[in-house]
Amino acid sequence: MKKALVTGAAGFIGSHVVQELLKENVAVRALLxxxxxxxxxxxxxxxxxxxxILDKAAVAKAIQGVDTLFHLAAVYAIWMKDWRGIYExxxxxxxxxxxxxxxxxxxRVVYTSSIAALGIAPGKTLANEDTPFNQYxxxxxxxxxxxxxxxxxxxxxxxxxxxxxxNPCFPFxxxxxxxxxxxxxxxxxVNGLNxxxxxxxxxxxxxxxxxxxxxxxxxxGRAGQKYVLGNMNITMPGFMRxxxxxxxKPNRLFLWFPRIFLRLATGPMKYWSDYITHxxxxxxxxxxxxxxxxxxxxxxxxxxxxxxxFAPIEESISRAIEWFRAHGYIRGGEQVQRQGLIxxxxxx
Numbered sequence: 001m002k003k004a005l006v007t008g009a010a011g012f013i014g015s016h017v018v019q020e021l022l023k024e025n026v027a028v029r030a031l032l033x034x035x036x037x038x039x040x041x042x043x044x045x046x047x048x049x050x051x052x053i054l055d056k057a058a059v060a061k062a063i064q065g066v067d068t069l070f071h072l073a074a075v076y077a078i079w080m081k082d083w084r085g086i087y088e089x090x091x092x093x094x095x096x097x098x099x100x101x102x103x104x105x106x107x108r109v110v111y112t113s114s115i116a117a118l119g120i121a122p123g124k125t126l127a128n129e130d131t132p133f134n135q136y137x138x139x140x141x142x143x144x145x146x147x148x149x150x151x152x153x154x155x156x157x158x159x160x161x162x163x164x165x166x167n168p169c170f171p172f173x174x175x176x177x178x179x180x181x182x183x184x185x186x187x188x189x190v191n192g193l194n195x196x197x198x199x200x201x202x203x204x205x206x207x208x209x210x211x212x213x214x215x216x217x218x219x220x221g222r223a224g225q226k227y228v229l230g231n232m233n234i235t236m237p238g239f240m241r242x243x244x245x246x247x248x249k250p251n252r253l254f255l256w257f258p259r260i261f262l263r264l265a266t267g268p269m270k271y272w273s274d275y276i277t278h279x280x281x282x283x284x285x286x287x288x289x290x291x292x293x294x295x296x297x298x299x300x301x302x303x304x305x306x307x308x309x310f311a312p313i314e315e316s317i318s319r320a321i322e323w324f325r326a327h328g329y330i331r332g333g334e335q336v337q338r339q340g341l342i343x344x345x346x347x348x
Contacts, residue, residue: 001068001108001218003027007053007097008072012176012183013112013168015040016211017070022046024215031062031073040175053093056100063100068218071097072112074149076142078181078287079273079280083141090145091152098156098163109156109163110218115203115228115297116143116290117150118167124201126233126298129167129226140286150226157224164221166213169230169297172316173207174323186320189240190247190330195254197237198262200292203230203299204239206316209308216306231310233296246317247330262288 004021008014009030018041021028028046031053032038038048051058053073063069073093075086094111101109119131133147150165157163176183188194213229221227234242237256244252257265266288269281302308324330 001026003029003066004068004070004218005029005031005063005066006070006072007031007062008074008112009046010036010038010040011072012040012173012178012180013171013207013210013214014070014072015175016173016207017072017214018044018046020208020211020215021070026068029062029066031059037177039177053096054088056096059096059100060103063097063104063106067107069097069101069106069109070112070214070218071109073097074112074146076180077280078142079270079284080141081274081278086141086145090142090149094149095152098153098161101163102156102159102161107162108218109153109161110214110221111150111153111163111165112214113150113153113165113167113226114146115167115169115230115295116140117146118226118228118297120293120295124233124294124296126296128298129228129301135290138286138290140290143290154224154226162223164217164223165226166210166217166221167226167228167230168210168213169203169205169228169295171205171207171210172320174319175207176320176323177327179324179329183320183324185239186243186317187324187329189243190249190321190324192252192331194240195252196262197240197254197256198258198288198292199236200294201233201235201238202291202295203233203297204313204316205229205231206311206313206319208316209310213302213306213308216302216308220306222305225305227302227306228297228299229302229308230297230299232313233294235294236291242314243317243321246314247321262292 009018034050075089119134121127170182210229263285266283266285270284273281
């Protein structure tokens with residue numbers, strides 16, 4: 001790699017990818033939406049170019065003169081007033097980038113998908129890159145658009161584009177300015193807004209490890225292959241206990257509810273958001289339906305083929321909480337409690 005174009009460069013994962021590329025002495029061109037908050041890129045020696053990925057002319061201009069494309073730009077949301085935007089950006093925007101890369105004969109494309117685009121194994125069995133997608137009936141627009149766009153990307157790989165797909169799990173860390181729905185989970189727990197646990201679990205990972213996985217995928221990944229970028233599988237109650245302990249609230253209580261109860265309870269929240277406030281709700285029935293599965297994944301392919309290593313997850317969550325506190329996202333000023341590292345194989 002000599003020069004890379006990074007879409008979504010000002011975002012949570014994207015800004016960390018930019019930092020990793022700079023460490024490798026790769027020149028970076030960041031494609032930024034007009035008026036986008038670029039605070040995550042302050043002080044970085046990069047080329048900035050404004051343009052919308054839905055604008056084919058802007059995309060064609062942005063991709064000229066680079067040898068590698070990291071396509072991260074996407075809409076990540078659990079609720080939107082109008083869902084058309086998520087389909088336009090996640091599908092047509094990606095299609096524009098991939099066509100431009102193919103025409104420009106780009107040497108390498110790293111396409112950022114998500115574990116949302118992979119299938120879920122039954123129970124607590126670990127899913128992997130080859131688990132068939134089986135989430136069609138969720139009613140979750142984000143999950144569906146990530147799967148459909150991933151399949152298009154793999155189609156481009158079959159037709160000659162040197163493309164690798166990475167599937168990040170649930171990342172945590174600094175610079176989550178939005179915050180992302182993932183970061184919002186931590187905020188709602190620490191701020192005491194979410195004290196309701198339910199069955200299910202997910203895979204958590206340091207955002208810096210995800211960024212490193214992107215760079216390693218560009219170097220070592222096999223064209224047309226997918227790579228799960230995840231670290232530790234943990235139940236939702238286990239995650240809530242972990243976050244509260246790191247936040248200095250180890251004795252905070254939370255309640256466990258059956259999945260059906262929470263789906264019924266979040267129905268009115270979604271209605272209130274849809275028709276009254278037009279602001280994202282705490283959760284939605286579709287989100288509960290997805291999250292109450294065991295979203296457990298095997299990261300052995302990324303470790304074996306890419307050589308990706310992972311930071312202790314407790315340090316990752318500590319870093320996220322400290323950043324949120326320092327930037328006013330969390331109530332109060334308590335210091336994060338750094339306690340002994342947890343067992344990385346613990347799923348509870």
